[in-house]
Amino acid sequence: DASQMPQRFLFYKPYMSNGIADRILIEQELHKALANEEFYLDFQPQVNLKTSKIESVEALVRWRHPTRGFVSPELFIPIAEESGLIIPLGKWILETACVQAKTWEKQGLPPMKVAVNLSLGQLFQQDLVQMVQEILQRTNLEPKYLQLEITESMTMNIDQMTQLLHELKAIGIQIAVDDFGTGYSSLSYLKDFPIDCLKIDRAFVRNIQHNQNDEALVSMILSMAKHLRLKVVAEGIEEVEQLAFLIEGDCDYIQGYLFSKPISAEQIANNYKDLHNR
Ligand code: C2E
Ligand code: CA
Ligand code: CA
Ligand code: CA
Numbered sequence: 244d245a246s247q248m249p250q251r252f253l254f255y256k257p258y259m260s261n262g263i264a265d266r267i268l269i270e271q272e273l274h275k276a277l278a279n280e281e282f283y284l285d286f287q288p289q290v291n292l293k294t295s296k297i298e299s300v301e302a303l304v305r306w307r308h309p310t311r312g313f314v315s316p317e318l319f320i321p322i323a324e325e326s327g328l329i330i331p332l333g334k335w336i337l338e339t340a341c342v343q344a345k346t347w348e349k350q351g352l353p354p355m356k357v358a359v360n361l362s363l364g365q366l367f368q369q370d371l372v373q374m375v376q377e378i379l380q381r382t383n384l385e386p387k388y389l390q391l392e393i394t395e396s397m398t399m400n401i402d403q404m405t406q407l408l409h410e411l412k413a414i415g416i417q418i419a420v421d422d423f424g425t426g427y428s429s430l431s432y433l434k435d436f437p438i439d440c441l442k443i444d445r446a447f448v449r450n451i452q453h454n455q456n457d458e459a460l461v462s463m464i465l466s467m468a469k470h471l472r473l474k475v476v477a478e479g480i481e482e483v484e485q486l487a488f489l490i491e492g493d494c495d496y497i498q499g500y501l502f503s504k505p506i507s508a509e510q511i512a513n514n515y516k517d518l519h520n521r
Contacts, residue, residue: 270326272308273319277332281307284339285505289358289476289498292490297515299356299390301498302340303505304332324362333365334374341382341389343508348384352515358390358419366399372410379414386415392442393418395426405435412437419476424464433471441468445479445499452484465492 276282286300306314323329337359344357365371379386391411399407408418419440424447443464451457461477468475477489480499489497506514 266322269314269319270322270328273306273323273326273328273332276306276308277328277335279309281309282332282335283307284336284343285507286343286357286511287498287505288503288511289496290502291496292494296353297355298496299358300511301358301392301505302336302343302360304336304360320362324364327364329362329364330368333362334378336360337375338378338382341378341384344388345382345384346508347512347515350512352512354388356388356390356417358392360392360421363394363396366393366404366407371407372414375411375416376414379416387417390417390419390440392421394421395423401432401435404432405437408437424460430467433467433473438473440474440476442476442478442498448477448479448485448489448499449481451488452482458488461488462492465489465494469493 283305284302285305286302288297289299289301290296291298304316304320306316306319308314320329323332340357340359344355347355368374375389375391379389393408411418417439418437419442420436420438421442422444423441425444441464443461447457447461447464449457451461465475474495476496476498477485477494478498480486480489480497480501482501485499486497486501503514
């Protein structure tokens with residue numbers, strides 16, 4: 244049928260086959276990247292709006308590929324998840340983040356929590372709790388300085404999830420729900436899960452000055468969190484108007500380009516020294 248032709252042409256656009264080939268290549272290269280030490284972590288400060296202090300930083304993995312250059316985690320994390328590489332990579336990220344937090348402590352920086360993203364695959368990992376415990380022991384980091392970020396879409400079975408989170412909490416670490424509001428899960432888990440913190444996704448904050456629905460949603464999340472005694476981090480704050488709205492709404496922490504992009508561990512340490520010497 245000739246009328247179908249254009250669609251077929253559309254389907255076989257060359258960039259698509261390139262995309263798939265590229266993806267397979269990237270998967271192979273990801274496996275080598277860990278051994279070749281091509282990964283590193285940047286850290287983005289989370290600012291306490293009451294004290295204006297940095298009380299925590301989020302660790303964000305970076306891949307510096309020898310020829311491709313910087314590859315975005317938005318691209319390679321999903322591939323790492325599908326290929327199973329997220330298990331060893333996730334372990335490396337957790338250990339590296341804890342080592343770094345301890346290093347800052349030894350350098351005399353005030354205590355800071357480090358927040359580490361967990362992928363779905365890691366939650367299903369049989370020895371996750373034991374791994375977290377071992378890493379904390381090995382790095383000698385106090386558990387209260389580690390926060391794990393999980394996402395709503397991760398809802399395994401609710402009972403299983405509740406059990407797992409209780410085991411993690413028993414170690415003494417903190418749990419945050421990342422990208423809050425973007426998943427499809429019901430809110431009822433908020434009363435069952437032992438969580439400490441909600442991170443409001445950037446999608447809700449982005450247009451807050453121009454969109455009354457977003458404004459209503461963020462206000463609702465802030466007041467709900469207060470009633471449930473959860474801390475709130477607003478993500479992706481780029482503009483002072485957004486900041487003003489969040490201060491007004493009694494938000495606890497902000498994270499975003501307005502204050503700082505993700506930066507290197509050295510930059511975090513230097514910023515602190517600057518603050519001290521002022
Ligand atoms: P996420 O966990 O929601 O991380 C926040 C993302 O928002 C980061 O992008 C950060 O650089 C970006 N961001 C922060 N403030 C602003 C802002 O004001 N404006 C804008 N436009 N963006 C802002 P990044 O580092 O590219 O990471 C993207 C996603 O990749 C993360 O989203 C997370 O889902 C995943 N990811 C990154 N690092 C890791 C990791 O170590 N482990 C796992 N499992 N996933 C990671
Ligand atoms: Ca996160
Ligand atoms: Ca997020
Ligand atoms: Ca995200």
